[in-house]
Amino acid sequence: MDERFGGGVDVGSCTTKVVIVNRRDEILGSAVVYSGTDFEAASKEAWTRALEQAGIDSAQVGRVVSTGYGRKSVPFATGTLTEISCHGRGCLHFFAGPITVVDIGGQDNKIIKLDATGRRVSFKMNRKCAAGTGAFLEEMALRLRLPLEDLDRMARAADGEVSLGSYCTVFSATEVLEKIKAGHPVNRILRGVFRSVVKRVMEMDTLTDTVVLTGGVIEHNPFIAELIREETSSSVVIPPHPQITGALGAALYAVDEEHHGR
Amino acid sequence: MTEQPKTARKTIKAVAQMKSLMAEHFHSLDRAVKEGTPKVAWCTSVGPAELLHAMGFRVYFPENHAALIGATRMATDFIPVANSIGYSPDICSYLTADVGAYLSHRTPLTKSYGLETIPKADVLVYNTNQCRDVQDWFSFYAREWNVPLVGLHTHRGVKAVQEWHVADLVAQMKAMIPTLEEISGVKFDIDRLRETVRLSLECTKLWRQVLEFGATKPAPLTFFDATIHMAPAVVLRGLPEAIDYYKLLITELAERVNQGVAAVEGERHRLYWDGMPIWGKLKDLSEQFSALRTNVVASTYCNSWIFDAFDPATPFESMARAYIELFIVRDESYKEAYMNEWIRDFSVDGIIFHDAKTCPNNSNNRYGLPQRMAARLGIPSLVINGDLNDLRCYSEEQARTNIEAFIEQLDERG
Incomplete structure (x- = not known):
């Protein structure tokens, strides 16, 4: 399988959310964990859980966009965007x-x-x-x-x-x-x-x-x-599952960049 | 979407000369206090410095000192000291930082220039065109040292400057003269005032020229440079040294323009900053904007030391006009028109309003101006909550995220 998936990681002050999407913008997996005091550990934990749910491994994910308060603490992210952009993008997925x-x-x-x-x-x-x-x-x-x-x-x-x-x-x-x-x-x-x-x-x-x-x-x-x-x-x-909207927006940006060069 | 490298803005070489000028400014004040001559006058930043220079005083500007306290990040040590004796955390944090520093027997002038203390005033001269807080600030020292306090009460919310505004301020200035003569021992001389006003006019014209370099694309300087390089226009206006300095600075900036040197490498966006600088965060903010390849090319604050009205032929009237024409004392319609003009001429694509918790007079976002300007100009704006000196009122992460999100928005507009 040569499809490259997109990942979004939203590290908030309370919880860390991860969403994995495919190139058709469909959600394959998601996870929510408490951010605690170690944002890096929280992002890795949520990432592992979301990958498991999606049934893929990390190597199959092309771009990973991190967002949220702790967006700079995600070592596997390939780029960052603010939660303002990501929440907007996530909402546009469901509503015009x-x-x-x-x-x-x-x-x-x-x-x-x-x-x-x-x-x-x-x-x-x-x-x-x-x-x-x-x-x-x-x-x-x-x-x-x-x-x-x-x-x-x-x-x-x-x-x-x-x-x-x-x-x-x-x-x-x-x-x-x-x-x-x-x-x-x-x-x-x-x-x-x-x-x-x-x-x-x-x-x-x-x-x-x-x-x-x-x-x-x-x-x-x-x-x-x-x-x-x-x-x-x-x-x-x-939207469905409003807690992960920011992470979804980040994942959609990741897919945009991976497949559409945006 | 990729990580931006940490980028410092390019250093302006003339800064070395400015540092030596500032050192001499403070050392001359220190000598004057120690030797008892010439007399030292404290003055608010927008005058009437010209009158004081003309009457032979060494002039010290507490606002400059307070900004230095902020820039050296000492303010939050001192502000609580002033709070504890009844100066509210909600009033001007220049006042509270400066009074707190005095009560703590500390000053950043010690580390920067080797002065043991701030120079004690022989007279305190304020102008309420900035705000009422300056009067309360100077009153503290008048009580503390039992020295005379005199001041100008400037009209506020001025739509168009009228002759009666000018006449009133001229009368107030002339009424100060007997007190100033008695303290300085110098007889007022109209020709000396004319000469000081001439020097101030020349200084202010050069300062305007410096700021207007910001209209060049890419701009050779940033707002953060201007907040540093405005010091001579504030504290040495009316003296020849300021003129020499700005000629040097202009030569360097003109060279940058000729060589296409940008203050911010790869300048993509050009912003206007309204409101006070956040003195303790100048470096951080400058680096963030540089990393985002965004230059803050114009500001209300640095323009506050452009006084086009000075005229040696009519020194009192032109000083009065200069002090009343200031942005800060004008009504909302004037402010909006003024900002529109600079935003247009400097090709600005976004506006930042700094809502300074303790400085309502310099926080112009509070009466719907950003919304009106967005509707009129179609230019987006961002409000940053913070303060000029009190970093307890500033959230680093909130501000950084807001700025980053704002630049993302500008990117989206293309």
Whole structure:
């Protein structure tokens, strides 16, 4: 078999994602592992798992594009691109432009606008404050002594919402404790926590055209998409497996370069 | 998509001469303090330095010192010291870095020029055309040393400079003269002021010429060079040395242009930088842009020392006009038109707005200007969150990723 596959490695602050695609842009394998403190080890682990799933070995992969916070820590990458480019490319695989990509990551949020031809028009990242990111939800889960995987279900089941006013993650945590002391049910507070994430996203930029949500936070908390739909008249869609969209975009760039010289 | 090599920008040879000029500037101030003559005046960077030179003062610029604190990465040691005595982390980090350095009995002038301390002022003279913080900054030293404090209160948000703006500032300058005469022991002489304004005009014309080399493709200098080479236009304006220096620099830059030498090898993109430099990150940013084969060819900040209005025939009026015509004191419509002009003339294909946490007056992205300019010019922009001196407000990774992503976007546009 002489086909050369393309690999994408997205080393995020929380998780490392790998996607392997063939020249027809079909996903053959993917993996998600915790990034931990050793990005190189995490990228190798995810790479091995994705190759196993794809049923190929490393030598069959031509180009590997790394992206994300730890993109410079992937020794087997043949090139790097920022996660802004890769999330955009990954979304265009499923949805035609013009689209607005909203990526809610572990440590930062991004809003990326692509025009009808798929060309990027603008992008914004949250300021260095992590308010409204996955780190915010992790902090809240910790304060409430709740497993992260229960948040979506509990917020969805709430019969009301307790509003949080603070921007700051630490102050929000204090506010949450005050709400508990005041006797508010935890699931209503959680819905308020989710609403806070949405507010932080909505104030970053306008949401225009079709809104595509990506990132691990959406993958594990799809209820956030429903809250975003309440705030915008735009169509809000989620690609399959939104956590790996950045890695997919990187893999598609790798295939472009390998087979199409782009 | 491949890794970019780490590339330093090409060194400008004239920098050696500039270093020696700056050394003499600080040594002369040190001598003046030790010998008690001539008297030392502290002045804000946009004047009224001309009046002070004309009255025989050695002039020291604390903003230059604060930038040096930032560039030597000492600022985050000093800022908390000022914070602890009531100067908020949200106010000007030039002020907090400088006051903190004073309270810590340290200065980068020791390592760079062998000075034990900053030169103590005999008089403090501010101009609020930069911001109100300079007045508070100088007030600290006025209380500390019990020395006179005088200042100019410039109009702000100016759309078009009016005669009454000029008349007001002229009156304020003239009102300072008795105090300055008493401190310096020098009688005001209009001819000496005319001569100083003439020298300042010549300096500023040459500085404009230096910056206009950035319009050449490829550009022979970068914004990062200009932030260094602007020092004589700031601290030696009104003195002959600055003129000699810029003639030397212009000769070198003209040679580069004749030989087709680019400051950034393989220049692909040309950017405009709005806002303050991030002093502690100049080298890192310069290297990142060079590696991306991108040159920041023009900036609002370095243009701030171009004073076309100076006229020896009408020294007071022209000084007043020069101080009020400044970008920083103008309204949004003027700022937008001004930037449009430079962006057009310098063939710029992207704009970077530096949103400096502690410097609202130099952060022009906060009232929708990037969006208006993108709509009008079709040129994309990027906002970098940071600060002039307080690196606690700067996220290295965020900034690097934003810049890299911005260049990818420009690449995509072709």
